[in-house]
Amino acid sequence: MKRIAVDMDGVLADVYEQFFKLDERDTGTRKTRASVAGIKELEAFPHGHQHVLSDDFFRTAPVMADSQRILEALNKQYEVFIVSSATEFPKSLSEKQAWLGEHFPFISWRQMVFCGSKTIVQADIMIDDHFKNLDHFTGQTILFSQPHNILADAGRHQRVKTWMEIEKLLL
Amino acid sequence: MKRIAVDMDGVLADVYEQFFKLDERDTGTRKTRASVAGIKELEAFPHGHQHVLSDDFFRTAPVMADSQRILEALNKQYEVFIVSSATEFPKSLSEKQAWLGEHFPFISWRQMVFCGSKTIVQADIMIDDHFKNLDHFTGQTILFSQPHNILADAGRHQRVKTWMEIEKLLL
Numbered sequence: 001m002k003r004i005a006v007d008m009d010g011v012l013a014d015v016y017e018q019f020f021k022l023d024e025r026d027t028g029t030r031k032t033r034a035s036v037a038g039i040k041e042l043e044a045f046p047h048g049h050q051h052v053l054s055d056d057f058f059r060t061a062p063v064m065a066d067s068q069r070i071l072e073a074l075n076k077q078y079e080v081f082i083v084s085s086a087t088e089f090p091k092s093l094s095e096k097q098a099w100l101g102e103h104f105p106f107i108s109w110r111q112m113v114f115c116g117s118k119t120i121v122q123a124d125i126m127i128d129d130h131f132k133n134l135d136h137f138t139g140q141t142i143l144f145s146q147p148h149n150i151l152a153d154a155g156r157h158q159r160v161k162t163w164m165e166i167e168k169l170l171l
Numbered sequence: 172m173k174r175i176a177v178d179m180d181g182v183l184a185d186v187y188e189q190f191f192k193l194d195e196r197d198t199g200t201r202k203t204r205a206s207v208a209g210i211k212e213l214e215a216f217p218h219g220h221q222h223v224l225s226d227d228f229f230r231t232a233p234v235m236a237d238s239q240r241i242l243e244a245l246n247k248q249y250e251v252f253i254v255s256s257a258t259e260f261p262k263s264l265s266e267k268q269a270w271l272g273e274h275f276p277f278i279s280w281r282q283m284v285f286c287g288s289k290t291i292v293q294a295d296i297m298i299d300d301h302f303k304n305l306d307h308f309t310g311q312t313i314l315f316s317q318p319h320n321i322l323a324d325a326g327r328h329q330r331v332k333t334w335m336e337i338e339k340l341l342l
Contacts, residue, residue, distance in 0.1 A: 081291050114264065
């Protein structure tokens with residue numbers, strides 16, 4: 001059974017929606033995805049770092065469209081691990097585990113990995129929105145489109161824009 | 172640079188001391204390491220599961236003798252990752268990260284991995300007190316002696332009883 005390492009932020013959890021919402025609360029205007037295209041997340045939003053550190057930022061993130069149904073199907077045909085960069089923001093650890101428990105109850109604690117660097121991950125397939133995680137990975141790499149990566153050449157990674165595309169690719 | 176995956180409970184953190192202390196508080200008598208030899212941790216202590224779930228169990232665990240000095244030296248010659256089974260007890264996540272920050276401040280958040288199963292870990296060397304983590308690992312394996320494993324044949328794993336032995340082996 002092939003093993004897939006699935007990222008959380010930007011793949012399962014719609015963190016951009018959180019940034020847009022909090023930025024709008026601060027500034028009174030809502031940025032568009034086009035306006036932050038090609039800019040790193042924490043550079044695109046002036047108070048982004050502060051927002052990431054705030055209570056419930058990760059706990060209340062919306063779920064990416066179709067990810068629940070498709071991940072549940074993947075979970076039957078693959079060995080799924082959810083691998084999330086989390087230790088940079090210690091408070092996020094328990095929020096992320098609770099969030100997974102609420103939205104992806106078929107994922108057991110055995111399938112969760114909260115880390116800093118993903119270089120230690122051994123799997124066959126990695127789905128992530130960050131080049132820094134995919135570039136060193138030697139297996140099959142799927143780049144999930146998000147504004148920060150949208151202008152870059154995907155290179156050897158397969159770019160997908162939606163979970164429906166992952167479904168077509170892997171199921 | 173070779174990568175080492177170092178376990179926390181039973182290798183860096185003296186969780187037996189926590190079990191002995193809390194068991195003595197409950198029963199009025201203190202068990203010895205000999206009396207729990209060969210018995211799984213949570214079977215050796217009647218209220219062990221409850222203790223593991225209690226506040227500060229992991230946060231206040233004593234540090235294993237010599238582990239700070241020797242891990243700091245290893246950290247200069249190896250790529251060190253601290254890999255801890257933690258997601259079974261969600262509350263332990265932040266306690267463990269805070270504990271590492273206090274006792275091993277030279278370990279950055281980039282070097283921490285909190286997971287359920289360690290099958291996903293890719294490294295050259297693994298130091299752990301549990302066969303379930305070492306047995307599937309294809310690199311060099313070092314079994315850290317603890318009462319629960321002390322009666323078993325170490326098999327292909329190199330058994331060490333102290334951090335001084337790790338120092339001799341790897342430095």
